[in-house]
Structure formats: C-alpha cells, structure tokens
Amino acid sequence: MSEAVSALKGESHTGFATVAEAGLTGMVTIRADLGSKTLADALGPMGLSVPGLRGVVAADGRSLAWMSPDELMLFCGYDEAPKIAADLTAAFGGEHSLVVNVSDMRSLFVVSGAKGDEVLMKLCPVDMATLPQMEMRRTRAAQTGVAFWRSGPGEIRLICFRSVAGYMMGLLEVSSRRGGEIF
Amino acid sequence: MQIIPCPYCGVEAEETELTYGHEAHLKRVGPDSDAADFEAYMFTRKNPKGVHFERWRHSNGCGKWFLAARHTVTLEVFGTYPAQTTEPPAELVEKIKAKCPEWKGWK
Ligand SMILES: [Zn+2]
Numbered sequence: 001m002s003e004a005v006s007a008l009k010g011e012s013h014t015g016f017a018t019v020a021e022a023g024l025t026g027m028v029t030i031r032a033d034l035g036s037k038t039l040a041d042a043l044g045p046m047g048l049s050v051p052g053l054r055g056v057v058a059a060d061g062r063s064l065a066w067m068s069p070d071e072l073m074l075f076c077g078y079d080e081a082p083k084i085a086a087d088l089t090a091a092f093g094g095e096h097s098l099v100v101n102v103s104d105m106r107s108l109f110v111v112s113g114a115k116g117d118e119v120l121m122k123l124c125p126v127d128m129a130t131l132p133q134m135e136m137r138r139t140r141a142a143q144t145g146v147a148f149w150r151s152g153p154g155e156i157r158l159i160c161f162r163s164v165a166g167y168m169m170g171l172l173e174v175s176s177r178r179g180g181e182i183f
Numbered sequence: 184m185q186i187i188p189c190p191y192c193g194v195e196a197e198e199t200e201l202t203y204g205h206e207a208h209l210k211r212v213g214p215d216s217d218a219a220d221f222e223a224y225m226f227t228r229k230n231p232k233g234v235h236f237e238r239w240r241h242s243n244g245c246g247k248w249f250l251a252a253r254h255t256v257t258l259e260v261f262g263t264y265p266a267q268t269t270e271p272p273a274e275l276v277e278k279i280k281a282k283c284p285e286w287k288g289w290k
Binding site: 069137139 | 191192193194195197199200242243244245246247
C-alpha cells in the first residue's frame with residue numbers, strides 16, 4: 001500500500017488564532033432514512049445515536065453530525081473508516097441507503113483560540129454569536145462550501161473538499177493574521 | 184441582501200448560501216400539448232412586481248431544493264416550504280392575502 005497523506009500534511013499557522021489542517025481523519029458519509037431502525041441499531045454499538053436537526057454527537061473519539069434530512073457524517077479514525085463503512089453498508093442490506101468512506105475526499109481543519117470565531121466571521125455568512133456548541137453549520141467560506149461546528153471550548157472543526165484544501169488554508173491563514181482581529 | 188429560512192435544515196440562510204431556481208409550481212405540459220401551450224410552459228414566466236413563488240436551493244448548506252413566497256419589491260419573505268408541495272400551503276396564501284390585499288392569487 002502507498003502511504004496515505006492528508007492534503008496539507010498537518011500544516012498550521014498561528015496568528016490571533018491557530019489554524020491547522022488536522023491530518024488524516026476518517027470520514028464516512030451516510031445517506032439513508034434517518035428514522036431507520038437499522039441505522040439506529042448499527043450506530044448503537046459505537047455509543048452513537050442519530051443526532052437531531054443540525055446536531056453533532058460524540059462518543060469514544062468519534063463524532064456523528066446531522067448534515068441534511070437524509071444525510072449524516074461520521075468522523076472516526078482514518079484506519080477504521082473503511083471497515084465502519086463496509087459494516088454499515090452490510091447492516092443496511094437491501095434498505096435504500098448509501099454509505100461511503102470519504103476520508104480521502106475531504107479535509108478537516110481546526111481553528112483554535114479565544115478569537116477563533118473572528119477567523120470565520122470574515123469568511124462565512126453566519127451569525128457566529130448564535131451558533132451553539134456541537135451544532136453543524138453548513139455554509140460557504142469565501143468561494144467554497146464548508147461545514148463547521150464548535151467541537152470544544154475555543155475550538156471549531158471545519159471540513160471542506162480536499163481539492164480546495166490549499167485554498168481553504170490560504171483563507172484561514174490570511175483571516176487569522178495578527179492585526180486582523182475584528183473586536 | 185436577502186435572508187431566507189431553509190425549511191429543511193432551519194438555517195436562516197443568507198442569499199449567497201442559496202441558488203435561485205426561478206418560478207415555482209410550473210407544471211410540464213405533456214407530449215400531446217399544442218405548440219402554444221408548450222411554448223408557454225417553456226418560456227413564459229411570471230415577472231411580477233409583487234408576490235412571487237420561487238424555487239431556491241440551499242446549495243451552500245443542506246443541499247435541498249425548497250419553495251419560497253417572496254415579494255419582489257419589498258423583498259419580504261412570506262414563507263418557505265418543502266419542494267414536494269404542488270401548491271402553496273393554504274395558511275401561507277391566507278397570510279399573503281392579509282398582507283397584500285391587492286394580490287390576485289398564485290395561479
Ligand atoms: Zn437547508
């Protein structure tokens with residue numbers, strides 16, 4: 001096997017906040033009827049349950065996010081993603097669904113620091129002041145689609161397509177430069 | 184700038200998160216229709232100064248298509264509802280009538 005690497009190999013920059021590409025991360029997209037008992041039963045052993053509208057739940061280092069009325073995104077270890085995707089696919093059997101390991105198709109960034117919000121305020125049409133913890137917000141950052149959530153105190157996790165990871169890091173780096181604080 | 188609530192994910196989506204999808208509630212005329220009817224279906228669009236029913240997609244968001252009733256002059260959004268709706272919900276129509284007495288209806 002070739003050596004798997006993330007798009008930016010963990011590049012990071014520190015200005016008034018720290019922006020970093022998170023490196024290899026497992027991401028599994030799940031499209032299905034979110035009310036499906038099969039889905040609930042398959043998630044149960046991982047300690048996860050289907051999150052409510054725009055919610056993100058976490059257990060044992062994995063997170064599960066509500067992406068749309070028929071879509072979830074599971075964040076897990078990079079190495080375990082293929083098996084999780086295969087197991088979920090098998091669990092669904094003939095039930096109408098689609099589970100895909102998209103780990104190599106997406107990039108994960110972490111924005112951290114007390115002023116982290118201000119990095120995204122300049123890039124996204126989102127009222128950051130009203131965004132609660134563990135709520136997935138899909139939007140755009142400048143010209144590219146992103147999704148982010150408050151994953152912990154002073155920490156925002158953001159995903160975008162891997163093909164725009166360089167562009168995304170450019171945005172985050174410039175937006176977080178010292179002197180560019182909003183407040 | 185226009186803010187339109189997405190009925191699927193509940194986000195108060197700002198215009199640049201959305202893609203405009205033109206007039207809503209169009210019904211395709213069948214293969215047996217005459218040329219004039221097909222031309223009307225294909226090309227003739229409402230362009231009111233006033234209440235307009237539109238398709239929008241939350242493209243930089245949950246990705247879903249939805250329908251919206253909007254005033255093209257005041258930019259007031261009267262309401263949004265799922266795309267799987269063949270005509271505007273009755274309560275929305277009542278709300279618009281109350282606000283815009285001059286409005287002649289959605290058809
Ligand atoms: Zn939406």
